[in-house]
Amino acid sequence: MNPMISRRVFGLLALALTACAAPRKRDPGLPLLHLPPAELGRPLSLVQRLSVRRLAAIDEPPQVVDVLLEADAASLRLAGFALNQRVLTMSWDGQALTVQRHPLLPAQVEEKRILRDLCLVYWPAESLRQRLPEGWLLRADAGGRRLFDADRLALSVEFQGSEENGRVLLLNLLEGYELLIESKLQGP
Template sequence: MTTSMSRRLLLLTALLSACAAKPPAPSKLPALRLPPAALGSARFALSQRLSVTRLDMADQPPQRVDVQLQLDASGLLLAAFAFGQRVLLMKWDGIELIVQRHAMLPSEVDAERMLRDLCLTYWPADAVRAALPGGWAWVQTAAGQELQQLGQARLVIRRLDANIVEITNSTEGYQLLIESQAQEGA
């Protein structure tokens, strides 16, 4: 690894660690590992910019990462990049979640949370509802969808337009803005 690359990865680690200065509490939201087959004929091939803001640090600029996402009934493939380097690779086939992380990627970047958020964002509502444990509901609202526990919103997804999704997770303390563009040739 070159010195320049090492410096960029150290900077990325510092940026992401600053965003997670106080480690997030363990998730109290249900884990979701929905089978890709539940997507039916839906197919996604997207270039995305993810902007993450900690809710207790809303005055700080968001941390950003670029993502390539391919998702269809056969599986999910996600690659995250920062400073031109791949820092995360996730593969989900409905049976096994395979995660390759760059050594400099902070532990606060949690693949299980990412998979859950992807399931909530892209899978059909009926598949999400069927996978939730008792006391939880996936509810359509005027503003979007809410993951509710005993009637209280714990995570809210709003589709700001056809290419922008906003996830506000008050339980785990973050807001995620997902800006997507279809990949060329997809």
């Protein structure tokens, strides 16, 4: 592959995987909720397409990454692909986050924020509430979740279909991005 194209693709991939991970200077960002896989309460085996847009550039086309996500009581495993190459592998056992990165994957890709977003979408609301810092509030119902910093909406998650076989729209107002997760159950 042409090195110039590779750099551009990996730059775009950085946006897609981190979804503008660096919070604005005046905001502390969302809490890094890293819940143990055992609290997920069910196995996951999903094929996903992630489409990410910065809210400040909502008219631009989204950046897209394909992901394989698996989880059971012992661990969560994620593999991210771009241009038929694996660019990121993550494994989380509730204690340690193990990561393998493609050499061209930009440093802005923050695996801790990726894990946080996964927890906010898939882990039970009650488990998330128990780990929120003081001043944060999570409201949840069958259609989605809303995370508040005091009385200010910081993040919303909208379920369209089921979490495992449908679409999830995550809107992170605090850190400035929109993430559309399109999932299908992996298997025969």
